[in-house]
Amino acid sequence: MTSNAKANPADIMPLVNVMARLRDPDTGCPWDIRQxxxxxxxxxxxxxxxxxxxxxxxxxxxxxxxxxxxxLQVAFHSRMAEQAGQFTIQDVIDGVTEKMIRRHPHIFGDGISREHGHAQWESIKAAERAERDTDGSALAGVAKALPALLRAEKIQKRAARTGFDWPDTRGVIAKIEEDLQEVHDAASPEDHHEEIGDLLFAVVNLARHLKVDAETALRSANAKFEARFRIMEDIAGEKFNALSLDEKEQLWQRAKHRLLQQRPVS
Incomplete structure (x- = not known):
């Protein structure tokens, strides 16, 4: 941090004031007021x-x-809460600041060494959850609004802390193979829905065991598919849609080869 940054700390108040104007019941923006x-x-x-x-x-x-x-989203939610008499943006800032200090006693207090800080962080979080939640389950507090892949990973991690987990990837891979067979054997749309869900959950479990972030991995796969598909369209031009599946497959292989050639040599 430069000396200039120390002398001029970040000031969030201009944004807070803008949000207050936008949410003013008499003179604010109709759209913002309605939210x-x-x-x-x-x-x-x-x-x-x-x-x-x-x-x-x-x-x-x-x-x-x-x-x-x-x-801006933080300022928006905080302004609505302030108008409802719940809390202010300063309460939000103070709360998260106090929480970060509380969860890092190895930095701000007399806690254990920095090397063991993450374990202590998790212990403090668990104690806070136990104090806050009436639900005594190990899975309590995993937000239902999380993306499904992320929520699956968090649920699995919580379950693993209780000892309910595969000891290695062999069991997870066997489970994936079992679920894939059940997808194949499914006889109705409802069965397909359920078995595909089980298969996805098992794949997330494998990613967790391999220390791969499932959401990031799928985003990368999406980007790779998109890049290859766009190359296919570029090669074929306007006749792309009229090509047979075999012809599209040939284009796919050409696109794949082109992208491999573009990879930087390490």
Whole structure:
């Protein structure tokens, strides 16, 4: 941090004041005034994904812009809460600051060494959950609104802490093979729905055991497919849709080869 940054700390108040103007019942923006927590929540989720996308593309100007949009969401929710007499944005800032200090006694207090800090972090989080939640399950508090892949991973991690987990990947792979067979044997749309869900859950479990982030891995697969498909369209031009499946497969292999050639040599 430069001396100039120390002398001029970040000031969130201009944004807070803008949000207050927008939400003013008499002179504010009609659209902003109409919103509530539920209507804004999808935008908050979308902005978080756009932050992740900018990071994945290593686009720093976009990241700066998307972080601003995400910060706007914090200001928006906080303003609505303040108008409802619940809390202010200062309460939000104070709360998360106190929580970070509380969960890092190895940095801010007399806790254990920094090397064991993560284990202590998890222990403190678990104690906070136990104090806050009446639900005594090990799975309590895993937000239902999380993306399904992420929620599956979090549920599995919670279950694993109780000892309910495969000892290695062999059991997980066998489970995937079993679930894949059950998809093949499914006889109705309802059965397909259930068995595909079981298969996806098992694949997330394998990713967890291999220390692969399932959401990131699927995003990468999406990007790879999109890149190859666009090359196919570019090669074929306007006649792409009229090509046979075999011809499209040949284009797919050409696109795959072209992308492999473009990979940087390590």
């Amino acid at each position: 509530d927590f539920a209507s804004i929540a999808p935008y908050t989720i979308e902005e978080a994904y756009e932050v992740a996308d900018a990071i994945e593309r290593n686009d720093m100007p976009a990241l700066k812009d998307e972080l601003g949009d995400l910060l």
